[in-house]
Amino acid sequence: xxxxxxxxxxxxxxxxxxxxxxxxxxxxxxxxxxxxxxxxxxxxxxxxxxxxxxxxxxxxxxxxxxxxxxxxxxxxxxxxxxxxxxxxxxxxxxxxxxxxxxxxxxxxxxxxxx
Amino acid sequence: xxxxxxxxxxxxxxxxxxxxxxxxxxxxxxxxxxxxxxxxxxxxxxxxxxxxxxxxxxxxxxxxxxxxxxxxxxxxxxxxxxxxxxxxxxxxxxxxxxxxxxxxxxxxxxxxxx
DNA sequence: TATCGTTATGTTTTTAAAAGTATAACGGTA
DNA sequence: TACCGTTATACTTTTAAAAACATAACGATA
Numbered sequence: 001x002x003x004x005x006x007x008x009x010x011x012x013x014x015x016x017x018x019x020x021x022x023x024x025x026x027x028x029x030x031x032x033x034x035x036x037x038x039x040x041x042x043x044x045x046x047x048x049x050x051x052x053x054x055x056x057x058x059x060x061x062x063x064x065x066x067x068x069x070x071x072x073x074x075x076x077x078x079x080x081x082x083x084x085x086x087x088x089x090x091x092x093x094x095x096x097x098x099x100x101x102x103x104x105x106x107x108x109x110x111x112x113x114x
Numbered sequence: 115x116x117x118x119x120x121x122x123x124x125x126x127x128x129x130x131x132x133x134x135x136x137x138x139x140x141x142x143x144x145x146x147x148x149x150x151x152x153x154x155x156x157x158x159x160x161x162x163x164x165x166x167x168x169x170x171x172x173x174x175x176x177x178x179x180x181x182x183x184x185x186x187x188x189x190x191x192x193x194x195x196x197x198x199x200x201x202x203x204x205x206x207x208x209x210x211x212x213x214x215x216x217x218x219x220x221x222x223x224x225x226x227x228x
Numbered sequence: 229t230a231t232c233g234t235t236a237t238g239t240t241t242t243t244a245a246a247a248g249t250a251t252a253a254c255g256g257t258a
Numbered sequence: 259t260a261c262c263g264t265t266a267t268a269c270t271t272t273t274a275a276a277a278a279c280a281t282a283a284c285g286a287t288a
Contacts, residue, residue, distance in 0.1 A: 005130055006129070006135070007128070007130070008127070009127055009129050010124055010127060011124055012123070013122070013123055013124060014122060014123075015120070015122075016121070020123075039234080039235070040234065048276090048277090049276075049277055050236095051237080051277080052277080071234095072235075073233095073236075074234075074283080074284030074286070075234090075284080075285045075286040076286050077232090077233065077234070078284085079235045079284075079285085080235090089228055093227065097226070100222065101124070101222075112207065113207065114200075114207045152264075152265095153264080154263085154264065163247055164264095165248085165267085166246070168266070185264095185266090186254085186265075187263095187264055187265035187266075188254030188263095188264075188265080189254075189257090190255085190257070190263095191264070192254085192256095192262060192263025192265075193254075195265085
């Protein structure tokens with residue numbers, strides 16, 4: 001049982017001078033793309049429109065030096081979405097930081113005195 | 115010169131089971147209330163509508179065990195907004211955590227390798 | 229080469245958030 | 259007690275974000 005009724009919560013993200021390029025939501029989208037191999041399925045799972053997901057991937061790809069997701073259309077299955085090696089790296093890096101961030105918040109929550 | 119083009123940014127806030135009770139924006143509003151003694155002036159400075167500021171103060175006051183701002187109407191000047199002792203405490207506590215959070219982000223930014 | 233399910237992209241509609249408008253209530257002070 | 263500028267609150271309008279809709283393009287396979 002904590003000594004306080006308050007909890008600390010927050011969000012972190014990676015950005016460039018042009019703006020946000022990766023955060024909580026995008027990482028989840030990328031992970032679902034990796035699992036399903038499909039942008040449409042990933043979007044469905046997250047209950048977002050295909051268009052929004054596609055825009056997110058576009059902006060994310062443009063935010064890094066190389067694409068994190070490789071989209072292709074036509075062929076067997078109609079098309080596919082594949083996470084690049086860079087995509088895997090970036091996700092891993094973000095999740096590492098995210099884990100530390102959660103620890104940070106937990107710690108501060110225990111110290112809080114109001 | 116940093117080793118990477120990416121920077122880390124983020125937000126933290128204090129919440130109860132009922133939701134967010136204090137974050138970056140609200141703290142700024144409270145500080146401006148303290149400086150000006152007026153909710154209307156504080157809202158003007160932050161370019162938000164008086165209504166929005168009033169709602170924020172209302173929800174903030176309800177989120178804690180005691181009000182952080184004491185509003186009163188009528189009298190000299192038409193009315194006033196005063197930060198309570200609790201208000202001062204809470205602001206100080208939040209800013210302390212916020213400072214550590216900024217340090218955390220700086221550190222992670224230096225470690226980032228993508 | 230016809231089919232299929234997906235990616236690609238512009239356009240329209242819906243929804244939600246914010247801003248704006250209006251007006252009452254208040255209590256020192258002149 | 260009339261005035262003033264602010265707080266208090268409901269209601270309307272505007273704006274921005276999200277969703278929905280529509281349709282073309284694509285390429286492996288049968």
